[in-house]
Amino acid sequence: MTLQVRLSHRFVGFALDVDFQTPPGLTVLFGPSGSGKTTVVNAVAGLLRPDSGRIRVGDWLLLDSAARHALPPHRRRLGYVFQEGRLFPHLSVRQNLLYGRWFAPRGASGPDLSRVVDLLGIGPLLDRRPGALSGGERSRVAIGRALLAAPRLILADEPLAALDEARKAEILPYFERLRDEGGVPILYVSHATTEVARLATTVVALRAGRVVAVGPPGQVLGDAGAMGSETASVLSARVAVHDDDGLTRLETAGGAVFVARLDALAGTRLRLRVGSRDVILSRTRPEGISALNVLQGHIVDIAPEDGPNVQVSLALGPDRLTARITRRSATHMSLAPGQPCHAILKAVAVAPEDMGLALPSGQGTGP
Amino acid sequence: MTLQVRLSHRFVGFALDVDFQTPPGLTVLFGPSGSGKTTVVNAVAGLLRPDSGRIRVGDWLLLDSAARHALPPHRRRLGYVFQEGRLFPHLSVRQNLLYGRWFAPRGASGPDLSRVVDLLGIGPLLDRRPGALSGGERSRVAIGRALLAAPRLILADEPLAALDEARKAEILPYFERLRDEGGVPILYVSHATTEVARLATTVVALRAGRVVAVGPPGQVLGDAGAMGSETASVLSARVAVHDDDGLTRLETAGGAVFVARLDALAGTRLRLRVGSRDVILSRTRPEGISALNVLQGHIVDIAPEDGPNVQVSLALGPDRLTARITRRSATHMSLAPGQPCHAILKAVAVAPEDMGLALPSGQGTGP
Amino acid sequence: DDVTVFAAASLTDALDRVAREWSAETGQTAVISYAGSPVLAKQIGEGAPADIFISASPDWMDELEASGDIRPDTRRDLLGNSLVLIAHGAARPVTVDKTLDLPAMLDGGKLSMAMVDSVPAGIYGKAALIQLGLWDKVAPMVAQSDNVRTALAFVARNEAPLGIVYATDAAAQENVTVIGTFPAGSHDPIIYPAAITAQSDSDQAEAFLDYLSSAPAQAIWRDFGFTVPE
Amino acid sequence: MIEGLATSLGPAEWQAVRLSLQVGLVATLGSLPLGILVAYALARWSFPGRQMLNGIVHLPLILPPVVTGYLLLVFFGRRGPVGQFLDQWFGIVLSFRWTGAALAAAIMAFPLMVRAIRLAVEAVDPKLEQAAATLGANPVMVFLTVTFPLILPGVVAGAILAFAKAIGEFGATITFVSNIPGQTQTLPSAIYAFLQVPGGEEAAARLVMISIGIAMAALLLSEYVARRVARRMSGA
Amino acid sequence: MIEGLATSLGPAEWQAVRLSLQVGLVATLGSLPLGILVAYALARWSFPGRQMLNGIVHLPLILPPVVTGYLLLVFFGRRGPVGQFLDQWFGIVLSFRWTGAALAAAIMAFPLMVRAIRLAVEAVDPKLEQAAATLGANPVMVFLTVTFPLILPGVVAGAILAFAKAIGEFGATITFVSNIPGQTQTLPSAIYAFLQVPGGEEAAARLVMISIGIAMAALLLSEYVARRVARRMSGA
Numbered sequence A, B: 001m002t003l004q005v006r007l008s009h010r011f012v013g014f015a016l017d018v019d020f021q022t023p024p025g026l027t028v029l030f031g032p033s034g035s036g037k038t039t040v041v042n043a044v045a046g047l048l049r050p051d052s053g054r055i056r057v058g059d060w061l062l063l064d065s066a067a068r069h070a071l072p073p074h075r076r077r078l079g080y081v082f083q084e085g086r087l088f089p090h091l092s093v094r095q096n097l098l099y100g101r102w103f104a105p106r107g108a109s110g111p112d113l114s115r116v117v118d119l120l121g122i123g124p125l126l127d128r129r130p131g132a133l134s135g136g137e138r139s140r141v142a143i144g145r146a147l148l149a150a151p152r153l154i155l156a157d158e159p160l161a162a163l164d165e166a167r168k169a170e171i172l173p174y175f176e177r178l179r180d181e182g183g184v185p186i187l188y189v190s191h192a193t194t195e196v197a198r199l200a201t202t203v204v205a206l207r208a209g210r211v212v213a214v215g216p217p218g219q220v221l222g223d224a225g226a227m228g229s230e231t232a233s234v235l236s237a238r239v240a241v242h243d244d245d246g247l248t249r250l251e252t253a254g255g256a257v258f259v260a261r262l263d264a265l266a267g268t269r270l271r272l273r274v275g276s277r278d279v280i281l282s283r284t285r286p287e288g289i290s291a292l293n294v295l296q297g298h299i300v301d302i303a304p305e306d307g308p309n310v311q312v313s314l315a316l317g318p319d320r321l322t323a324r325i326t327r328r329s330a331t332h333m334s335l336a337p338g339q340p341c342h343a344i345l346k347a348v349a350v351a352p353e354d355m356g357l358a359l360p361s362g363q364g365t366g367p
Numbered sequence C: 001d002d003v004t005v006f007a008a009a010s011l012t013d014a015l016d017r018v019a020r021e022w023s024a025e026t027g028q029t030a031v032i033s034y035a036g037s038p039v040l041a042k043q044i045g046e047g048a049p050a051d052i053f054i055s056a057s058p059d060w061m062d063e064l065e066a067s068g069d070i071r072p073d074t075r076r077d078l079l080g081n082s083l084v085l086i087a088h089g090a091a092r093p094v095t096v097d098k099t100l101d102l103p104a105m106l107d108g109g110k111l112s113m114a115m116v117d118s119v120p121a122g123i124y125g126k127a128a129l130i131q132l133g134l135w136d137k138v139a140p141m142v143a144q145s146d147n148v149r150t151a152l153a154f155v156a157r158n159e160a161p162l163g164i165v166y167a168t169d170a171a172a173q174e175n176v177t178v179i180g181t182f183p184a185g186s187h188d189p190i191i192y193p194a195a196i197t198a199q200s201d202s203d204q205a206e207a208f209l210d211y212l213s214s215a216p217a218q219a220i221w222r223d224f225g226f227t228v229p230e
Numbered sequence D, E: 001m002i003e004g005l006a007t008s009l010g011p012a013e014w015q016a017v018r019l020s021l022q023v024g025l026v027a028t029l030g031s032l033p034l035g036i037l038v039a040y041a042l043a044r045w046s047f048p049g050r051q052m053l054n055g056i057v058h059l060p061l062i063l064p065p066v067v068t069g070y071l072l073l074v075f076f077g078r079r080g081p082v083g084q085f086l087d088q089w090f091g092i093v094l095s096f097r098w099t100g101a102a103l104a105a106a107i108m109a110f111p112l113m114v115r116a117i118r119l120a121v122e123a124v125d126p127k128l129e130q131a132a133a134t135l136g137a138n139p140v141m142v143f144l145t146v147t148f149p150l151i152l153p154g155v156v157a158g159a160i161l162a163f164a165k166a167i168g169e170f171g172a173t174i175t176f177v178s179n180i181p182g183q184t185q186t187l188p189s190a191i192y193a194f195l196q197v198p199g200g201e202e203a204a205a206r207l208v209m210i211s212i213g214i215a216m217a218a219l220l221l222s223e224y225v226a227r228r229v230a231r232r233m234s235g236a
């Protein structure tokens, strides 16, 4: 279901004016602190009545201020992970988790309690009250509470910010699966580019209350205007074979990429986030180095940045791979558009959190 | 001032038992969610009276349960950035920031309000009340409030978790400077390895209420037992020269490293965090590639990990550089201890957030 | 200086009028604190700055006399009153004697009285009903109030069809009719004793007390329905 | 001590004790739902007449109890407009009945109850109620599952305050329903009666001790409940 | 309306109005510091005798006002132990003075004040107080700069409740300090006096309207203050 959001709202000292439409899947709201992400999410949840606006999920109209229509929050069937947790202090963790269940329609299908509890590692906390949980424990319970509400729309406001990498790595695949099962649209706030690249069907980049870019992550993440120094590329890949020494070979348009063994059947389609600053370029095929992954393509663009770097875009079949290298190297190597070029990635530089299941359909298409 | 912490405390279902001593500077408490980090910080702040324990900052005894001595929190001269902000809702942002000032001794020297406000980008918020701030704005004000209290001990519990990369990059150098001015010991909770590597004088890794590793970041970050897949090395470097094309050449024991222009005088000593998975090894000096940084050393150790990777340690003079490469590559290249070897780093892979000022003294020495 | 008088609340309007007259004649002022007699008696026992006490029953004056808080030589029986049976609105008079069928007249309603064991008007009323042999039958139908005024109000508002109050109270209320007067012998005489307190140092106290029994004052008392002992 | 007292109480006094408990409980429990509603409305809703409602709720506190009792008599008495209505349509008679005593006590205690509950409502973070709404709870369910449990300590405090007041109420009660032993003679009326006769202090003191005993028991119970609720919420 | 009333009031009635205001203000403001202290102690400290203190604070609510009045008379009267002590050592005489009326009103209103403030204290998140302590504020400063501002709405509510009660208090006052015009005759005593007079209902009604007017003004003021405080805290 597409998500269509048009909002304008004025606080003293801050004006929000956004208008975007995103395809089914997971939409990431990305932007610096104070750019209006939470405000947008609150409007979608019905907790903020904007000065004017229109919000539609598929053909379900949540808000249309022109028609004086606004569905109250409790009729929106939400699973909202609040930025500050907002657990119910008088209920046990278990009761918090099951709260949304009580109000879900009889037939609504949601995940099992035990499955979510395992995923989040909160089994030992079930009979505790939220008052004395640690910061990360609280945010895990908040995620569980939203997921278990059997929602028709998931809103997640920086749900993983308080968690360590290992925990994040356990929870991210769950969101991927949710996205790919395709039933429930997800609006997800994040500052972390790894999360954006792995999860987003579409990225909406906000700055000072306005949308500065909308598009698939491959496009928005490569956009230095939206991303600053965090640019990255997203390559599509297919699982080819699992080798005996613990590596999995992926096929991409630029050649084979070896990564640590993946838990995915051969044939599965994936996407890889490759940070622009993690790519090394070579005019000739390099020999005798430890990096297993050498991709071949040709240069389509060399864009200067502020500072000493340039951003070199290679075409690998239909995909774009950008490399951020120093201007000095580009000069030394006499790089120019049209030239063939090799890109070197380390096998282990493509970390698990950078690899996500590709969308079953409409992958990465813009709005 | 050294920090000496011995604590044991029992909650229902959680037991804390830690004993560590760290040298002057910034001590990072590192560990997964629920491992007891906040509990330790609260005990140091005097907000939790542990079952038993002893806490000393330099020769200032904060707690000695055996001698029934416990300094009340307000006599500990703290600047505590709470994990959940805890701003005073009835005071304006400005009054929140200046709150600690009222109680600081007359002569106490702390930073200027205007300097901290600029650093944190909260100028437009000064006359607002905390109730309607965004998540990241709240955490910035909380940082400012602690810094402005002219504290003798700074406690910071994941102060940057709610902030975007750009903001973090602005605030991190401030903590570095505080650390290096050496006046105020800092106890800092973080899950982010980049923060740990840049900031820590000493890392205390916690797991389930126990200390699993203590030491300088170079050592603890390389310890897969403590770090999982996040291992890294820390190299000492010296600023050699600023070139015209915007690069700065650093000297390390393994050779020159080029990085984006640094705002530091020639001769300044620095440290570089290099993620183990960002290092490529080569038996011969590689030619014709875009990576400018090729360091030379020899292999001292090849340690297998769980999974398809091995961790190769190079000696570069007195420093250790670890590279995480696939077992397959190690076999192909017939790597063995004692061999000379090249390590390839990208200039731009050493991002600003990975470079920190080195400690003026006792750099990286363990407890 | 002023004379401070502690007086039973049921005297309020009549005594106010007497005090005004006195002021007009002498230029002196009497400050009067009205409350229930028991309260006033206890206050005087605790050293209240009263010069004169006028009680609604001899009991409380006896108490103060026993504890030495009044000057016995100044004690006198100031006023008398009578007890009447009242009904709401216009009603036919009856004779109050042994034959009176109160339960029938009440017809399921309440007989409104002051508290029959503690408030003077109630004590007198109960004694009279016992003496007439009417009490046992009517006792379960009695609604007791904490003062006569409230007992009167129940009849005035027709909450209760009948009530027993002082003649002075009944005279003041338009919505009630006196349908009978209790024979003087059916209860102890209703007497309001007055006396100067032991601690009084007002040189006007005696003058005011005397004025209360003077001819102009007696005229006013009678006006309000009190009787004045010779 | 209470036992020693008990043996020295006559049947009329026992009746007064029983009646006081009955009046206190009925007045408190009967007015609690309305008290919660009014407190919630005053704390959260803005509507025309809000200040008016607030004023009316406080009236019994401001007026001398006799006046309140008198007004009750005028409106709820057998001849009063409300009294007549209740009698004709529901067969409810308040005047000279213990139910009237309960009404008087409830009205006198109402401002105390409402204030306590209102303060508790104002202390509830609306963000928690919003969270419940996003999870599908309609306003009534939000109230029942979030607001009400969170204000429970305030509700208990309000109820206890009301109960104590109901046990002690005298002026309005006696003015409205007079003092009919066994029907409307509550503890305070009995105490008052003893204080009216010379030498009645001792008997009054006995009843005062009983009043205090009852109220203390209620207080201790309420503190216990409030503590349990608080302990739960702190997460232990 | 109030003006129309004013012109029809005699000097004695004006005196009663003035006295009631004076008594109400002094009773409220005078007992506020102790009320805050007791409320804070009951909410936050545990000490031996805590339940005892709690009980004593509630006593005036439980006892019929006359009883409280008698007890005051016995202890604070000119011949009572406390009264004698105050007289001899400080020259303070309470009995049959307006100061006594203020004391009676303060004591009768005390449980209401304490409950309101206590609920507010219990709603303050101790984590904010801890934060203030880490920033160097000693317990007194924590109270003054954090706790007190946060409980301000509760303090205002408590003070208003106490003021309303003080304006309406009758039983204990008339029992303790009698009903002396110009000295101890407050509005409720004056109303009582009028109700003793046949046909005095009209004059009583006039005074009732004045009581209501005063209390409403106080209520509106308190609502205004409470709203301002609440608005500030919501961050707008």
Ligand SMILES: Nc1ncnc2c1ncn2[C@@H]1O[C@H](COP(=O)(O)OP(=O)(O)OP(=O)(O)O)[C@@H](O)[C@H]1O
Residues within 6 Å of the ligand: A132, A133, A134, A135, A136, A137, A162, B011, B012, B014, B031, B032, B033, B034, B035, B036, B037, B038, B039, B040, B083, D235, D236
């Ligand atoms: N008052 C308490 N009662 C019971 N258990 C508690 C209490 N406070 C903390 N705990 C438990 O102690 C453990 C450690 O908590 P702590 O807050 O120190 O974790 P942390 O390392 O800071 O985690 P996070 O990164 O999630 O903030 C957690 O499992 C927590 O649930």
Ligand SMILES: Nc1ncnc2c1ncn2[C@@H]1O[C@H](COP(=O)(O)OP(=O)(O)OP(=O)(O)O)[C@@H](O)[C@H]1O
Residues within 6 Å of the ligand: A011, A012, A014, A031, A032, A033, A034, A035, A036, A037, A038, A039, A040, A083, B132, B133, B134, B135, B136, B137, B162, E235, E236
């Ligand atoms: N009720 C309000 N009144 C005034 N300003 C507000 C209000 N709510 C939010 N703002 C302001 O609007 C801006 C956007 O807030 P929002 O919470 O949407 O930011 P955000 O993008 O979620 O930031 P963060 O990443 O820090 O959580 C902020 O500057 C905030 O201070």
Ligand code: MOO
Residues within 6 Å of the ligand: C008, C009, C010, C011, C035, C036, C037, C038, C056, C119, C120, C121, C147, C148
């Ligand atoms: O005059 Mo009384 O003492 O109220 O019956």
Ligand SMILES: [Mg+2]
Residues within 6 Å of the ligand: A037, A038, A039, A083, A157, B134, B135, B136
């Ligand atoms: Mg936000």
Ligand SMILES: [Mg+2]
Residues within 6 Å of the ligand: A134, A135, A136, B037, B038, B039, B083, B157
């Ligand atoms: Mg923590």
